[in-house]
Amino acid sequence: MKLRLGTRKSLMATTQSQQVADRLTALTGRAVELVGITTLGDVSKAQLSQLGGTGVFVSELRTHLIEGDIDFAVHSLKDLPTAADPQITIAAIPLRDDPRDALVGAVKLADLAPGARVGTGSPRRIAQLRALRADLEYVPIRGNADTRIGKVAAGELDGVVLAAAGLTRLGRDGEIAQLFDTDEMLPAPGQGALAVECLTGRPDLVELLSVLDDARTRAAVTAERAVLAALEAGCSAPVGAYAADDGHTLNLTATVVAIDGARAVRKSASGPRTAAMDLGRELAAAMIAQGAGTLMGSH
Template sequence: MATTQSQAVADRLTALTGHRVRLAGVTTLGDVSRAHLTQLGGTGVFVNELRSRLIGGEIDFAVHSLKDLPTRQDEQVVIAAIPPRDDPRDALVGTAKFSDLAPGARVGTGSPRRVAQLRMLRPDLEYVAIRGNADTRIGKVTSGELDAVVLAAAGLGRIGREAEISQVFEIDEMLPAPGQGALAVECRADRHDLIELLGVLDDPETRAAVTAERSVLAALEAGCAAPVGAFASGDGHILSLTAAVVAVDGLRSVRTSTSGPTPAAMDLGRELAAAMIAEGAGTLMGEQAH
């Protein structure tokens, strides 16, 4: 998937600027380990090796799934572009739609955020922690080991496996991870030539939306392994933002919405996070940490 999305960005850059791009594959700990995401350290596990190569000058720019990026920006690198977002929603690949799965059916996902929200919808199912790429996860359904798996709809689309989706969860059913469906193109902060070149890929509306979502995450001091969902959308002038923190047992949650001017996206996220903390969101995340 990483290769596919990187190639798509490279092709778009070539089409817009005429610059040829050569891909350089980098394997990260997050790619090869089968440990649970929380055991690996959560945020940054998929990006640290790429950033190391970037800072060292071995590569000119890196393409990340934005939801994998730490919210605290490394001063040595900059997000030069956030291309138009793909489908931000979560998708089920399984033997039936979610509501039609038999009680006790086994559903696989490596995301505490997904498990928490799925338990709110169907506490009668068994949720199994899994790791591996999309092909490996889907294979567990094909083999009968699991009845279903939950993956990002955008990722399935990028690898051409959207036909295997049995259901897409609507935003009001399951809030996606902050930044889900979006890509981030990073380069060194001192490469002003690259910042200008890569800027042609940037989509201002997507950048505003994910800035608000990630601002919630940063203000909550949560990583990508925390049970935090957030989604923002707008018309270029007004941004609407919804976020939730859900207890891992699915029994309690704090869900809040707000809206405001698009240029104030970061402040919007911070203010929403403060309101969530006032309603007890920090307690729910503390339980996840333990």
């Protein structure tokens, strides 16, 4: 009997879900079929920051999981709320793809003319981009990757900023003009990683899906998301975090940036992979002590 994998219906979502399905079949021999589900984030025309951001791409998938319509679901990890749902287990976090942000356009950010129009729907990206180039116009946009990139091709925008991982999964990484180093722009917590969820009450499925898990990726994103949770921020807030794992130690850096790009709190900390959650919480506490909380409300 085929396992039913719930996924959003966008090309990006179905592509990454199919990759997970193929990997699971290769490792376990279990056949998987995709079940497309429409979420609030897919149908609303509002900016994600207006929707509240957190969970708008996730809640319908979880409802179908709880109601037994699907066996497991795949999400972009950065879309997941940081608060745990006891009914649901993240059974696997596969090996992460490139976590960085990417500029699609003809030239790099530094080479854009003053006043050039750059599209992104993310307050986190806008805040950090303004810190790099305050003289550009940042345009809030929604839509899938094709729609956003199309605005550049049509001349409506001079560039758009998207997650490098998504562009690679869609085979459109050849259109990247610039990959932002994490020193320039910290990604969203969990960016580039996927979450594979199933019901906590299905230990057989939790065990089956665990073959997809990558321990280093799980530790890194746990630390990043602990920062987000401790700051009590949603996925639309101007918070960037990235943890690099050198095999022994997690090196975590996080930032909160005012939406005008003029002020920021940025801190780093290191610790063992086994203490990822504590590392993130302690770093967030140090950031709050330096005034990060006052920047959270400035967007």
